Amino acid sequence: MRFTPRFIDQLTEAFNVVLPLTLPSDTALRVFFRNNPQLGPRERGVIAETVFACLRRKRLLDTLLGEASPRQYALGAMVKLRGVSVRELESVLRAQDVAFLRELKARSDPPASIELETEFPDWLIARLRTSWPDAEIVRLARALQQPAPLDMRVNDMLATREEVLSTFAADGIEAQATPYSPYGVRLKTKPAINKHPLYLSGKVEVQDEGSQLLPLLVAPKRGETVVDFCAGAGGKTLMLGALMRAQGQIFALDVDAKRLEQLHPRLKRSQLTNVQPMHIDSERDPKLKRLHGKADRVLIDAPCSGLGTLRRNPDMKWRQHPEDIEQLKQKQAAILASAANLVRPGGRLVYATCSFLTEENEDIVTAWHTANPQFTQIPAGDIIGENCSISFPDLYLRVSPITHSTDGFFAAAFQRV
Numbered sequence: 001m002r003f004t005p006r007f008i009d010q011l012t013e014a015f016n017v018v019l020p021l022t023l024p025s026d027t028a029l030r031v032f033f034r035n036n037p038q039l040g041p042r043e044r045g046v047i048a049e050t051v052f053a054c055l056r057r058k059r060l061l062d063t064l065l066g067e068a069s070p071r072q073y074a075l076g077a078m079v080k081l082r083g084v085s086v087r088e089l090e091s092v093l094r095a096q097d098v099a100f101l102r103e104l105k106a107r108s109d110p111p112a113s114i115e116l117e118t119e120f121p122d123w124l125i126a127r128l129r130t131s132w133p134d135a136e137i138v139r140l141a142r143a144l145q146q147p148a149p150l151d152m153r154v155n156d157m158l159a160t161r162e163e164v165l166s167t168f169a170a171d172g173i174e175a176q177a178t179p180y181s182p183y184g185v186r187l188k189t190k191p192a193i194n195k196h197p198l199y200l201s202g203k204v205e206v207q208d209e210g211s212q213l214l215p216l217l218v219a220p221k222r223g224e225t226v227v228d229f230c231a232g233a234g235g236k237t238l239m240l241g242a243l244m245r246a247q248g249q250i251f252a253l254d255v256d257a258k259r260l261e262q263l264h265p266r267l268k269r270s271q272l273t274n275v276q277p278m279h280i281d282s283e284r285d286p287k288l289k290r291l292h293g294k295a296d297r298v299l300i301d302a303p304c305s306g307l308g309t310l311r312r313n314p315d316m317k318w319r320q321h322p323e324d325i326e327q328l329k330q331k332q333a334a335i336l337a338s339a340a341n342l343v344r345p346g347g348r349l350v351y352a353t354c355s356f357l358t359e360e361n362e363d364i365v366t367a368w369h370t371a372n373p374q375f376t377q378i379p380a381g382d383i384i385g386e387n388c389s390i391s392f393p394d395l396y397l398r399v400s401p402i403t404h405s406t407d408g409f410f411a412a413a414f415q416r417v
Helices: 005-018 025-035 041-056 058-065 070-081 086-090 095-106 114-118 122-128 134-144 161-170 209-218 235-243 257-261 263-270 286-291 322-340 362-371 380-384
Strands: 150-154 175-177 184-187 204-206 225-228 249-254 275-279 295-301 343-353 375-378 397-399 409-416
Touching: 005 025, 005 041, 005 070, 025 041, 041 058, 041 070, 058 070, 058 114, 070 086, 070 095, 086 095, 114 122, 114 134, 122 322, 150 161, 150 209, 150 235, 161 175, 161 184, 184 209, 204 235, 209 235, 209 295, 209 343, 209 380, 209 397, 209 409, 225 235, 235 249, 235 263, 235 275, 235 295, 249 257, 257 263, 257 275, 263 275, 295 322, 322 343, 322 362, 343 362, 343 375, 362 409, 375 380, 380 397, 380 409
Parallel strands: 225 249, 225 295, 249 275, 295 343
Antiparallel strands: 150 184, 150 204, 175 184, 343 409, 375 409, 397 409
């Protein structure tokens, strides 16, 4: 790409919008791009990649730059993280910018440390060290620093995976079947998929392969009553509906009415007719009473730190704080206790997060299960293994970018005796 003074100013503006970290980075970038409609696809791509490179390696840039302006962060990310040469930028920069970059290039990188190797905040490193050796923490962090691929889920009510792969190939889009989910397709590039006919016709939805494994753990059957307790925008709801062949009923619950609204156009595209979105005020909403003891399957994709999605949302590690985790743990325990009341005798309950913190995962389900012996735990591998070639060393589902090239997910399955 040929750089211009105007582009450098726009890149600086993007950093100025994102770096306060008051909004999720993808939301902040959407606002920036909406306010700068003159930017072309190539320019948008470079800006987004540079911003995310900075968020992935912010500790390194902080150490190198000290007190710095958004413009210096932008230029530093271009040169130190994305490999753009000073000579390539020199003709479009101010004299003080060139002097800054030359001095930056001349500096030696700081000595290696777990802080710089992981790019995790200190509080997160301390928490992980209670369960993980340093070498494993670094291994996880390096995997999370890699950009995530674009995974799609095939709506097999409308198309087969082979048909989708053939269509992508005919359109010059490189794609392959995912190794674990039988409905997954992984793209090698990131085209404007929301404009592609496969997406517009409801034949594919964007969904990480790890996320696709959770509905397989729920394993709903046709004609059942299913509750997606924290449905959000409905990615897993849609897969549950397809697994049920649109027969039975799914209640898609969430406390965020705006996110739940995003489910409606997706439902229309998917052609599912068995989903009922339902806004609730909290896990104690009186509307839940009519579902007590009625659900064959309940999925809780609990609100969590989201640390398993750092490949896609690297700002999460800088926007979370220890007190946030404590509040989330209380919310997770309350949601699990409430959602369990909806499960009928013989029914299945699945608790899941996109976190790798033991305190949001094993600790939550262990404390709840101790107080609720009327549920028995089912080995996740026994259920998942019926649909794909994946196994787990213990009772839980755990996938990660290290071993599975997916986002990090945890899940536990229980049956009401």
